[in-house]
Amino acid sequence: MNFSDKDFEALAPFESYFRTAVDADWCPNPGRAALVTMHAALDAHDGRTTRQDYNCGQCLLRLVKRVGYLYFADKTAREAAPAPKKATPKAKKK
Numbered sequence: 001m002n003f004s005d006k007d008f009e010a011l012a013p014f015e016s017y018f019r020t021a022v023d024a025d026w027c028p029n030p031g032r033a034a035l036v037t038m039h040a041a042l043d044a045h046d047g048r049t050t051r052q053d054y055n056c057g058q059c060l061l062r063l064v065k066r067v068g069y070l071y072f073a074d075k076t077a078r079e080a081a082p083a084p085k086k087a088t089p090k091a092k093k094k
Helices: 005-024 032-046 057-080
Strands: none
Touching (some): 005 032
């Protein structure tokens, strides 16, 4: 998987932006807070700190597309993974 559970949950509200960027190669500006969240998740995934220009349209599209591809790969993997089994209480011996 690409993102931690925490990062994946934080990115979930931006799925429509990812879909537009990945499928249509354009994206409306999701706002600075969303971009900072995406950038932080991408840096955590890559294990490095990168610079990001939040005023450049091409830079924003590149960021949203990159995070979008990773997000959808994660989503597919998480949906395909079997659900964790619940622990059943053990019977007491007499």
